[in-house]
Amino acid sequence: MVERGSLSTAWAGQQWVLSAAGRWDLGAVQGLEPQLRRVDPGRAAASICLDLSGMTALDTAGALLIDRLIARLRGQGHSVAVVGARDDLCTLLKEVRRAVAAAVSAPQPVEPVRPFRDLLERVGHATVTAGREGLALLGFLGLVTVTALRLLRRPGRFRARPFAFHLEQVGLNALGIVGLLSFLIGVVLAYQGADQLRRFGADIFVVNLLGIGVLREIGILMTAIIVAGRSGSAFTAQIGTMKVNQEIDAMRTLGLDPVELLVLPRMLALLVALPLLGVYADIVALAGGAVMAYGYLDITFGQFLRQLQMAVGAGTLFVGLVKAPVFAVVISLVGCYEGMRVTGSAESVGLLTTRSVVISIFLVIVLDAFFSILFSYLGV
Amino acid sequence: MIRVRGLHTRFGAQVVHAGVDLDVRKGEVLGLVGGSGAGKSVLLREIVGLMQPSAGRIEVLGQDTSRLSEEERVRLQARWGMLFQDGALFSSLTVLENIQVPLKEHTSLPDDLIAEIARVKIAMVGLPPDSAGKYPAQLSGGMRKRAGLARALALDPEILFLDEPTAGLDPIGAAAFDQLIGSLQKSLGLTVFMVTHDLDSLYAICDRIAVLIDKRLIVGTIRTLLEESHPWIRDYFHGPRGRAAQAAGRAAER
Numbered sequence: 195m196v197e198r199g200s201l202s203t204a205w206a207g208q209q210w211v212l213s214a215a216g217r218w219d220l221g222a223v224q225g226l227e228p229q230l231r232r233v234d235p236g237r238a239a240a241s242i243c244l245d246l247s248g249m250t251a252l253d254t255a256g257a258l259l260i261d262r263l264i265a266r267l268r269g270q271g272h273s274v275a276v277v278g279a280r281d282d283l284c285t286l287l288k289e290v291r292r293a294v295a296a297a298v299s300a301p302q303p304v305e306p307v308r309p310f311r312d313l314l315e316r317v318g319h320a321t322v323t324a325g326r327e328g329l330a331l332l333g334f335l336g337l338v339t340v341t342a343l344r345l346l347r348r349p350g351r352f353r354a355r356p357f358a359f360h361l362e363q364v365g366l367n368a369l370g371i372v373g374l375l376s377f378l379i380g381v382v383l384a385y386q387g388a389d390q391l392r393r394f395g396a397d398i399f400v401v402n403l404l405g406i407g408v409l410r411e412i413g414i415l416m417t418a419i420i421v422a423g424r425s426g427s428a429f430t431a432q433i434g435t436m437k438v439n440q441e442i443d444a445m446r447t448l449g450l451d452p453v454e455l456l457v458l459p460r461m462l463a464l465l466v467a468l469p470l471l472g473v474y475a476d477i478v479a480l481a482g483g484a485v486m487a488y489g490y491l492d493i494t495f496g497q498f499l500r501q502l503q504m505a506v507g508a509g510t511l512f513v514g515l516v517k518a519p520v521f522a523v524v525i526s527l528v529g530c531y532e533g534m535r536v537t538g539s540a541e542s543v544g545l546l547t548t549r550s551v552v553i554s555i556f557l558v559i560v561l562d563a564f565f566s567i568l569f570s571y572l573g574v
Numbered sequence: 575m576i577r578v579r580g581l582h583t584r585f586g587a588q589v590v591h592a593g594v595d596l597d598v599r600k601g602e603v604l605g606l607v608g609g610s611g612a613g614k615s616v617l618l619r620e621i622v623g624l625m626q627p628s629a630g631r632i633e634v635l636g637q638d639t640s641r642l643s644e645e646e647r648v649r650l651q652a653r654w655g656m657l658f659q660d661g662a663l664f665s666s667l668t669v670l671e672n673i674q675v676p677l678k679e680h681t682s683l684p685d686d687l688i689a690e691i692a693r694v695k696i697a698m699v700g701l702p703p704d705s706a707g708k709y710p711a712q713l714s715g716g717m718r719k720r721a722g723l724a725r726a727l728a729l730d731p732e733i734l735f736l737d738e739p740t741a742g743l744d745p746i747g748a749a750a751f752d753q754l755i756g757s758l759q760k761s762l763g764l765t766v767f768m769v770t771h772d773l774d775s776l777y778a779i780c781d782r783i784a785v786l787i788d789k790r791l792i793v794g795t796i797r798t799l800l801e802e803s804h805p806w807i808r809d810y811f812h813g814p815r816g817r818a819a820q821a822a823g824r825a826a827e828r
Contacts, residue, residue: 219730220680220681220683220729220730223681223683223687224681224682224683227683227684227687253730253762254691254694254695254698254727254730254762255683255687255691255730258687258690258691258694262690282761282763285760285761286761286762289698289761290694290698292697293693293694293695293697293698294690294693294694294697296697296703297690297693297694297696297697297703538711539665539711541665541666541711
């Protein structure tokens with residue numbers, strides 16, 4: 195193995211000789227660095243000779259150390275002469291000297307830390323951004339509406355194939371997960387309700403609780419949240435990836451309208467699929483509740499159905515389902531809008547997909563609360 | 575520095591390499607050319623260990639890459655640097671932090687020294703000092719490549735692998751990048767293995783050229799390849815672009 199870099203010092207008459215030997219590379223720099231920090235001739239304004247003739251190899255890190263050493267010694271008022279360096283080592287030393295000079299000459303901007311102001315600034319920034327984004331989303335809604343109206347005038351331009359494809363993606367393929375989760379929600383709701391109601395001997399009213407809870411709120415809300423996570427994110431990722439590949443730009447240059455081609459089929463597919471998924475989720479959740487009621491409270495399926503018929507009417511189902519198209523529009527709108535906002539890098543696809551899910555779930559829940567207030571106002 | 579013997583690569587039924595032999599000597603710049611889909615990048619990826627060949631032997635710096643323990647592999651990897659086509663900088667880190675990554679991973683130097691080494695590398699690849707604090711997305715394609723080069727050079731490697739270093743650069747930027755690689759190669763004593771399409775690069779900085787054709791390699795200097803009778807090689811070097819680059823290369827020699 196080749197000798198590691200080392201530095202020895204000696205006085206030769208009036209000259210202080212520093213002899214560097216061995217390999218001055220990254221491996222050796224670690225050991226050399228503290229030693230070089232301490233090197234000192236012990237008298238003022240000494241004449242120093244840096245002898246590099248024993249040096250077998252040098253890399254940038256080693257050259258940087260030498261450069262630092264020379265700069266420090268010169269800064270302390272000594273005179274330094276470098277002798278014995280091979281040509282290639284000399285080239286590297288000069289190269290590093292030039293690079294250090296370039297790096298040092300530029301001032302390093304230092305940001306002052308102001309905790310309170312920075313906090314305020316961030317809050318303000320976030321608020322303005324959120325406001326602008328809300329406006330832009332509304333603008334996008336307008337754009338989609340106009341495109342949809344234009345399509346109504348010329349229904350021949352409607353693309354049936356992507357519509358069917360997305361209907362399968364967001365509707366049919368979601369049956370498994372929506373069904374499973376709804377069933378479990380039904381079971382949990384029945385169990386918790388039964389536990390409380392049994393204390394009053396009001397076991398049978400667990401059916402009322404389930405019927406109204408599931409049909410009015412839980413069924414459609416759960417479905418919308420699952421679909422937002424499943425399909426909204428997929429919309430953003432699909433459109434975002436196309437944006438990164440410049441497919442959207444290509445469409446525009448070919449005279450095709452990306453809103454008509456990409457956004458409308460997705461939105462229409464979700465408009466059809468979400469209410470259907472909602473009904474399906476309602477049924478499965480009630481089935482889950484019925485199973486639990488049978489196992490835990492000995493309410494037979496016949497009793498369950500009779501009680502359900504008394505507790506809820508078609509109106510309850512309607513109150514729940516009327517929200518579905520609104521949720522569908524919001525989820526597809528946010529999903530496609532965030533996808534369109536993707537710029538350049540693949541990183542922004544991931545970022546905006548996350549945003550898309552968060553925003554659409556947030557909006558779904560806010561709208562649900564808004565509907566609750568509206569309905570109680572209307573006395574439904 | 576690099577020895578490839580009897581390399582075969584198959585993807586399903588498709589044969590990409592059938593008996594590739596290659597020697598890269600210390601201190602030379604070797605350019606690898608070949609048609610699109612001829613398997614240039616695949617060969618490069620196999621040499622740096624990102625892919626496994628179906629058969630054959632690859633030795634880098636005297637070590638058989640397929641028979642290394644995890645530890646030996648890491649140590650070997652610290653001795654080469656690779657520049658990917660678009661720089662492949664870590665997008666969540668600034669340029670300075672990108673260059674510090676290999677230094678922090680493979681050495682235990684004090685932080686200030688690491689930062690200074692990184693700054694020196696930034697200056698060496700010709701980036702302005704204020705680019706140190708920028709994120710990759712804020713840089714132009716040419717600057718990203720330079721930053722990627724600085725990261726590849728962070729550990730002062732013995733071998734530098736370049737994947738299409740001048741692709742996507744304008745002619746002026748490409749010529750400047752060629753020059754940069756040439757001068758760094760001389761001052762740092764690098765061995766360079768580059769995959770390229772750029773005829774000008776071949777004339778400007780490559781000592782020898784390996785042509786990947788008919789699933790094998792033909793290696794030679796520009797002069798010997800110009801004499802070669804294989805139709806693809808003739809088309810490549812004697813086509814209109816080849817002649818223009820040749821004229822430019824001659825003018826530069828004079």
